[in-house]
Amino acid sequence: xxxxxxxxxxxxxxxxxxxxxxxxxxxxxxxxxxxxxxxxxxxxxxxxxxxxxxxxxxxxxxxxxxxxxxxxxxxxxxxxxxxxxxxxxxxxxxxxxxxxxxxxxxxxxxxxxxxxxxxxxxxxxxxxxxxxxxxxxxxxxxxxxxxxxxxxxxxxxxxxxxxxxxxxxxxxxxxxxxxxxxxxxxxxxxxxxxxxxxxxxxxxxxxxxxxxxxxxxxxxxxxxxxxxxxxxxxxxxxxxxxxxxxxxxxxxxxxxxxxxxxxxxxxxxxxxxxxxxxxxxxxxxxxxxxxxxxxxxxxxxxxxxxxxxxxxxxxxxxxxxxxxxxxxxxxxxxxxxxxxxxxxxxxxxxxxxxxxxxxxxxxxxxxxxxxxxxxxxxxxxxxxxxxxxxxxxxxxxxxxxxxxxxxxx
Amino acid sequence: xxxxxxxxxxxxxxxxxxxxxxxxxxxxxxxxxxxxxxxxxxxxxxxxxxxxxxxxxxxxxxxxxxxxxxxxxxxxxxxxxxxxxxxxxxxxxxxxxxxxxxxxxxxxxxxxxxxxxxxxxxxxxxxxxxxxxxxxxxxxxxxxxxxxxxxxxxxxxxxxxxxxxxxxxxxxxxxxxxxxxxxxxxxxxxxxxxxxxxxxxxxxxxxxxxxxxxxxxxxxxxxxxxxxxxxxxxxxxxxxxxxxxxxxxxxxxxxxxxxxxxxxxxxxxxxxxxxxxxxxxxxx
Numbered sequence: 212x213x214x215x216x217x218x219x220x221x222x223x224x225x226x227x228x229x230x231x232x233x234x235x236x237x238x239x240x241x242x243x244x245x246x247x248x249x250x251x252x253x254x255x256x257x258x259x260x261x262x263x264x265x266x267x268x269x270x271x272x273x274x275x276x277x278x279x280x281x282x283x284x285x286x287x288x289x290x291x292x293x294x295x296x297x298x299x300x301x302x303x304x305x306x307x308x309x310x311x312x313x314x315x316x317x318x319x320x321x322x323x324x325x326x327x328x329x330x331x332x333x334x335x336x337x338x339x340x341x342x343x344x345x346x347x348x349x350x351x352x353x354x355x356x357x358x359x360x361x362x363x364x365x366x367x368x369x370x371x372x373x374x375x376x377x378x379x380x381x382x383x384x385x386x387x388x389x390x391x392x393x394x395x396x397x398x399x400x401x402x403x404x405x406x407x408x409x410x411x412x413x414x415x416x417x418x419x420x421x422x423x424x425x426x427x428x429x430x431x432x433x434x435x436x437x438x439x440x441x442x443x444x445x446x447x448x449x450x451x452x453x454x455x456x457x458x459x460x461x462x463x464x465x466x467x468x469x470x471x472x473x474x475x476x477x478x479x480x481x482x483x484x485x486x487x488x489x490x491x492x493x494x495x496x497x498x499x500x501x502x503x504x505x506x507x508x509x510x511x512x513x514x515x516x517x518x519x520x521x522x523x524x525x526x527x528x529x530x531x532x533x534x535x536x537x538x539x540x541x542x543x544x545x546x547x548x549x550x551x552x553x554x555x556x557x558x559x560x561x562x563x564x565x566x567x568x569x570x571x572x573x574x575x576x577x578x579x580x581x582x583x584x585x586x587x588x589x590x591x592x593x594x595x596x597x598x599x600x601x602x603x604x605x606x607x608x609x610x611x612x613x614x615x616x617x618x619x620x
Numbered sequence: 621x622x623x624x625x626x627x628x629x630x631x632x633x634x635x636x637x638x639x640x641x642x643x644x645x646x647x648x649x650x651x652x653x654x655x656x657x658x659x660x661x662x663x664x665x666x667x668x669x670x671x672x673x674x675x676x677x678x679x680x681x682x683x684x685x686x687x688x689x690x691x692x693x694x695x696x697x698x699x700x701x702x703x704x705x706x707x708x709x710x711x712x713x714x715x716x717x718x719x720x721x722x723x724x725x726x727x728x729x730x731x732x733x734x735x736x737x738x739x740x741x742x743x744x745x746x747x748x749x750x751x752x753x754x755x756x757x758x759x760x761x762x763x764x765x766x767x768x769x770x771x772x773x774x775x776x777x778x779x780x781x782x783x784x785x786x787x788x789x790x791x792x793x794x795x796x797x798x799x800x801x802x803x804x805x806x807x808x809x810x811x812x813x814x815x816x817x818x819x820x821x822x823x824x825x826x827x828x829x830x831x832x833x834x835x836x837x838x839x840x841x842x843x844x845x846x847x848x849x850x851x852x853x854x855x856x857x858x859x860x861x862x863x864x865x866x867x868x869x870x871x872x873x874x875x876x877x878x879x880x881x882x883x884x885x886x887x888x889x890x891x892x893x894x895x896x897x898x899x900x901x902x903x904x
Contacts, residue, residue, distance in 0.1 A: 233729055240724030241736055244717040244780060252743055252777040255758035256750060262757075419646045426643035438647070440889060445650050447881040449838040451858045452874040456653035458862065459660060459668040459871065466656060466669050499650060528632060557747025559841060564862050574749040581753045581845070594750040605745050609738045615792070617741065617785055 260598070263373045263591035269366040272313040273300040277366035280359065289359040294342035297362075301328075301335040319586045320372065321361045327352055357383075373592035398576070398593060405573040405597075408490065409555035413502075413548050415495040420502035421544055427503075428510035439507070446500035454564050457493040458484055461565075485567030493561045498554060502547035505616060509543025546612045553604050556597065573597055654878055661686055661871035668868065686872035696857060696873070703853040706768060707836040710775035714832040717776070718783025719825055723817075725784070726791035737788070744781040751778070752845040759846055766848030774842040779832030786831060790824025823891040830884050 270277040275296035283289050304310045310332045317324035331349050338345040346353035353359075364372050364382060375381065379396040380388040390396070427438045445453060460466050461483035468480050483489060513536060521531035559574035566575070573593060580590035608614075664683040665671050673681025690696045718740075724730055725737055743751065755774050756765065764770035798820070802812040818825075840855035847856065854873065861870045 230729070234731055237724045237727045237730045240727075241721045241730065241740075244721035244740060244784075245736065247713075247717055248740060248743070248777055248780065251755070251773045252751065253739075255754035256746065257754075259750070259754035259757055419649065422639060423643045423646040426639050436889075440885065441647060441651055443885055443889075444882060445654060447834060447885040448654055449855065449858075449874075449877045449881065451838065451840065451855050451862070452657070452877050452881075453653065455858065455862060455870055455874050456657050458866070460653055460656065462668065464667070464669060469669050496649065496653065499646075528635065553745050557745075557749070559747070559749045560859075564859075574747055577749045577753065581749075581756070587757075590753060594747075594753060597747055598750050601745060601747060605738070605742070609734065614734070614737050614741060615788070617744075618789065 256598075260591055260595045262588050263377075263595045264371065265367075265369050266316065266365075266373075266588045268316045269313055269362070272304050272309045273297065273362075273366060276300045276362065280363040280366055283359075283363060285360050285363060286356075288356060289363075291341075291343060293359065294346055295340070298335050298338045298342050298345070301332040305332045305335065315585070317362070317365055319376075319584075319589065320365050321358070323352070324358075324361065327358070373588040374595075376589055377592040377596060398573075401571070401573045401576055402596070405556060408487075408494070408572060409552050409558075411491060412494045412498060412555045413552045415491070416499050416502035416551050417544060417548055419495070420499055420547065421506055421540075424503050424507040424510055424543075425540075428507055442500055442503050445496070446504075450497060450560055451564075453497055454493055454561055457489065457496065457565060461489060461492065484565050485570075487566070487570040489565035489567065490562045490570030490572075493565050494555060494558060497561060498551045501551050501554065502544070504618065505547040505550070506540065506543040508618065509546075510540050513539045542612070546608075546616050549604065549608050549612065550617075553601055553608065556601055556604075657871055657878065658875050661868060661875040663868055663871075666868055668866075668871070686868045689867075689869045690872055690876075693869075695852065696854075696869075699852045699854045699857040702768070702851060703837055703855075706771050706775060706851075706853060707833050709768075709772045710779055710836045711829050711833040713772070713776040714779035714783050715825060715829040718780045718828060718832075719787055719821075721780075722784050722787030722791055725788050726794070737784070740784050741781040743778050744785075748778075748841045752842045755842060756845040765846050766851065768851060770846050771843060771851055771853075774846060775836040775839055778839060778842070779835045782831035782835060783825075783828035786824050786828035787821065790821050794821060823894050827888045827891050830888055834881065834884055 273296075276293060279290060279293040279296040283293065301310070304313060310329065314325040314328040314332075317328055327350055331346065331353075334349060343353075360383070364370055372382070375388055377398050379391050379399045381391050382388060423442075427435055427442070430438065458465075462468070462485075463480040463482070465484075467483060471481065483492070517539070518528075518531045518536050521535045522528060526534065557574055558572055559578065562570050562572045563575055563578070566572070574597070577590050577593050577597070580586045580593065659674070660668065660670070662682045662684065663671065663674060664681050664685065671681055721740060725733060725740075730736070752774075755770075759765045759770045759774075764773065794817070798816050799809075799812050802816045803809070807815065838855055840853070840859050843851060843853050843856045844859065847853070854877070858870055858873060861867065861873075
C-alpha cells in the first residue's frame with residue numbers, strides 16, 4: 212500500500228516535471244527572437260525614453276553647482292555657495308572644452324542661457340570673492356532667481372522638465388507648472404491635430420471601406436479574388452511610391468487640377484498637396500486596405516440566410532441590413548478602425564512629404580527635435596507621450612479584438 | 621442580400637446599383653493613382669502631367685529617358701544593390717527567428733503566450749520615429765550606426781511581426797498529430813520537423829518572408845536615422861528625390877517598384893492557394 216502511493220506520487224511528480232521541461236523547451240523556441248528584439252528594439256526605445264526624465268549633461272559638467280543648488284528650495288536668492296561652485300565649475304568646464312554642450316542644453320530650458328553661460332565662462336577664471344557681485348558684473352541676469360531656478364531644475368538628474376515643455380507648460384523658480392503664453396504653445400496643438408487627423412482618417416476609411424468590403428463579399432469566388440487582389444495591390448506597393456503618386460496627381464500643375472481646368476474650372480488651381488488636404492488624402496489611401504480586409508473577412512462569415520430571415524419576417528431590406536447585418540459585421544470594422552487609428556497616430560513619412568506646413572503631425576515634431584534642434588530630451592518626452600497612447604490602444608486591441616485577428620491580406 | 625422576390629419594389633436593384641457605383645468609385649481611388657504613374661513615367665518632357673503629345677498618342681511624346689537615367693546613375697544602382705543586400709539579409713534573419721518563435725507560440729504550453737505575442741508583434745504598431753530614434757542612440761553607442769549591419773538588424777526587428785503573424789496563422793491549422801505519427805514511426809524530432817512540419821508550413825513561411833522582404837525594401841525612416849552615405853537604399857533615394865529635386869526619374873523607379881510589388885503579391889496569392897488546396901487533409 213505504502214509503496215503504491217509512493218509510485219503514484221512519483222508518477223505525478225514525473226508528469227509535472229516533464230510538463231515543466233516541455234514548457235521550458237517551448238519557451239526556448241521563443242527565446243532567440245525575444246532576446247533579439249529586446250536588444251535591437253525594446254531596450255533602445257527604453258533607453259531613448261529614459262532621456263525624457265533625466266539628462267545627466269548639466270550635473271556631469273557642473274557637479275558642484277548641482278550639489279549646491281540641490282540644497283536650495285528655489286525660493287528667493289540662491290545660496291552664496293552656489294555662486295562660488297558655479298565659478299569653479301565654469302572654469303573647469305571651459306578648460307576641458309565641455310562648456311558648449313552645457314550651454315546648448317541650458318538654452319532649451321530658457322532662451323538666452325547659451326550666450327549668458329558662454330560669456331560668463333570666458334571670464335570666470337578672473338572671478339574673485341564676493342562671487343555674487345562678480346557674476347552680476349558680467350550680466351545682471353545672474354541676479355534673477357529664475358535663472359538659478361532653471362539651472363537647478365536642469366542639473367537635477369531626475370527631471371520632469373521635458374514633460375513640462377512637452378505639455379506646453381513652463382516652470383516658475385519655485386517649481387510650479389503654469390501654461391506657457393499662448394503664442395509659444397505648440398505641442399498640445401500638435402497632439403490634438405494628430406488625434407484629429409487619425410480620427411478623421413479612420414472615419415474616411417470606414418466610409419469608403421465598409422461599402423466596398425460589402426460589395427466584394429457578395430460577389431462570386433472569381434470576382435471576389437480578383438477584387439481582393441486589386442485591394443491588396445496598393446497595400447503591397449511601396450509607401451513612397453504611393454506618396455509620389457499623390458504628389459504627381461494633386462500638385463498645382465498635376466492631373467487632378469488639369470482635369471478640373473479641362474472640365475470648366477474657373478481657372479483657379481486648387482491647393483491639394485503640401486497641406487492638410489494632402490496628408491488626409493494620402494493617409495486615407497494608404498490605410499484603407501487595413502480597414503477593408505478585416506471588415507471583409509467578418510462579412511464572409513455572416514450567413515446570408517440571416518438577413519433573408521429578417522426580410523421574411525417583415526423587415527424592409529434597410530432594416531434587415533441595419534438591425535441584423537450591420538451589428539454582426541461591426542467587429543470587423545472595429546478591428547480595422549482601431550488598427551487604422553493606431554497606425555495613423557504614428558504616421559511620419561506621408562505628412563513629411565505631402566503635409567507642407569499645416570499637415571505635420573507629432574511624429575514630425577519628434578523627428579525635428581531629434582535631428583534638427585537636437586533637443587533629445589524633449590523629443591523623448593513627446594515620444595513618451597505618443598507611445599503611451601499607442602500602447603494603451605494596442606493593449607485594448609490585443610484584449611478586446613485579439614491579436615490573431617491581425618491578418619495580412 | 622439581393623432578393624429576387626423584393627425586386628418588384630425596385631429597391632434591391634437601386635440599392636445594388638448604388639453599392640456597385642460606390643464600390644467602383646472606391647476601387648478607382650485605390651488603384652488609379654498607381655496606374656497613372658506608369659504612363660507618366662514614359663513622358664518625354666520633365667513634367668508630372670500628360671502633355672498634349674502624349675494625349676494624342678504621338679510617339680515623340682513618349683520616351684525611355686527616365687529609365688536610362690536610372691541605369692546611368694551610379695547612385696541609383698548603388699541604392700538598388702544596398703536595398704537588395706539589406707532586404708535579403710534581414711528577411712533571412714526575420715524568417716528564421718520568427719518561425720522558431722511562432723512554433724513556440726503556437727504550442728498550448730507556451731507560458732504567458734498572449735503577452736509574448738503582443739511583445740513580438742509590437743514593432744508593427746510602435747510609431748516608427750520613436751523606434752528609429754531609440755535605435756539611433758543605442759546603435760551609435762555600440763558602433764553600429766552608419767553600417768549595413770545596423771540597418772539589417774533594424775529591418776529584422778521591423779520585419780519579424782510579419783513572419784510571426786503569418787506563421788502563427790499557418791500553424792493554427794497545422795495538425796500536431798502528424799508529428800506524433802512521424803515520431804511513432806521512428807523519426808526523431810529534428811527529422812520530423814524537416815520532413816513533416818517544414819514542407820507543410822513552407823507556404824506560410826514563404827509568404828511571411830515575402831512580407832518581411834517588402835517591409836525592408838520599403839523602409840526609409842531607420843535608414844534616415846541610422847544610415848550614412850554608404851547605406852543609401854532605394855526608398856532613401858526616393859525620399860531625397862521627392863524632397864529636393866522631384867524629377868520624372870522618380871516615376872520611372874516607382875513604375876519598376878509597382879511591377880515588383882505586383883509580382884510579390886501574385887507570389888503570395890499563389891502560395892495561399894498552394895497552402896489551402898480544396899479538401900486539403902491538413903485543414904481542419
